[in-house]
Amino acid sequence: MTDFITRFAPSPTGPLHLGHAYSALLAHDMARAAGGKYLLRIEDIDRTRSRPEWEEQIYDDLTWLGITWDEAPTRQSDRxxxxxxxxxxxxxxxxxxxxxxxxxxxxxxxxxxxxxxxxxxxxxxxxxxxxxxxxxxxxxxxxxxxxxxxxxxxxxxxxxxxxxxxxxxxxxxxxxxxxxxxxxxxxxxxxxxxxxxxxxxxxxxxxxxxxxxxxxxxxxxxxxxxxxxxxxxxxxxxxxxxxxxxxxRLIRDENGKRLAKRDDARAIATYRAEGRTPDDIRRMVGL
CATH class of the missing domain: 3.40.50.620 (HUPs)
Incomplete structure (x- = not known):
């Protein structure tokens, strides 16, 4: 039986940014270091704001970062x-x-x-x-x-x-x-x-x-x-x-403000389009 089981649980209401990358990577690193399991949960309970295209972007961004999950993702909308x-x-x-x-x-x-x-x-x-x-x-x-x-x-x-x-x-x-x-x-x-x-x-x-x-x-x-x-x-x-x-800790902008999904300039997809690598993202968030 696995003793260490953690998860990343984003909401598909906008693009993932550097703060999401830090949380997802940190939890993934901790799970792998402990020989445990890493699960993905899509928190789409708010159906008025959730969008299928943002969910697909989550999978795409996490895969690009080198993150893998050990079971099929779960969705709150199914529960x-x-x-x-x-x-x-x-x-x-x-x-x-x-x-x-x-x-x-x-x-x-x-x-x-x-x-x-x-x-x-x-x-x-x-x-x-x-x-x-x-x-x-x-x-x-x-x-x-x-x-x-x-x-x-x-x-x-x-x-x-x-x-x-x-x-x-x-x-x-x-x-x-x-x-x-x-x-x-x-x-x-x-x-x-x-x-x-x-x-x-x-x-x-x-x-x-x-x-x-x-x-x-x-x-x-x-x-x-x-x-x-x-x-x-x-x-x-x-x-x-x-x-x-x-x-x-939280990833903040140059003014000390916590990142938000509306901050597209720090979206993972934006950095990908600029030619940055997953290692670049790790360095940017302090990993």
């Missing part, structure tokens, strides 16, 4: 029934509530706090003010086609843990990082687990997909690290194992 089954189970446990608030509603509520306080931000941006939490009878049937949020207070009561911990592995060293349960309501809030325009959310799908693929080591950027406490909580609620995490 919608799993997400829905899990959402129904959480609804049946009374842990979800439907939310009709728009981003504008949440911004307006958060921008009018009690005097002397500032709007609170968490891993998902502005922390939800709880507007819809008490509006629905949760004994009713599962609501179809509505945004669903996790009732954080009820989730914490169900989990019944004082803290949520995971192992962060960096430079070969293991460090146990813990988030106190008492902070989740104020610092995380009632997170979205399914959206009105597409089934599921990043938090729900990544937890379910990592468990389904048997991922032992999650290699991803430091920008995702604040969300890891959410994932550990969901793993606890769903009876899933918690992988080891490695949150790596």
């Amino acid at each position: 919608l029934s799993v997400y829905k089954k899990t959402l129904r189970a959480l609804w049946g446990r009374g842990l979800l509530f439907p939310c009709s608030c728009t981003r504008r509603d949440i911004t307006a509520a958060a921008s009018a706090p009690q005097e002397g306080t500032e709007p609170a931000f968490g891993p998902d941006g502005l922390i939800y003010p709880g507007t819809c939490r008490a509006r629905t009878d949760r004994s009713q049937s599962f609501p179809e086609g509505e945004a669903l949020r996790l009732d954080m207070q009820d989730a914490l009561s169900t989990a019944n843990q004082s803290e949520f911990c995971y192992t962060e592995q960096s430079s070969g060293q293991d460090e146990t990082l813990c988030s106190p349960a008492r902070n989740f309501v104020q610092e995380v809030g009632d997170i979205v687990l399914s959206r009105r325009d597409f089934l599921g959310s990043y938090h729900l799908s990544v937890v379910l997909d990592d468990a389904a693929q048997g991922i032992s080591h999650v290699v991803r950027g430091k920008d995702i690290q604040p969300a890891t406490q959410i994932h550990v909580l969901l793993q606890n609620l769903l009876g899933l194992p918690t992988p080891i995490y490695h949150h790596h």
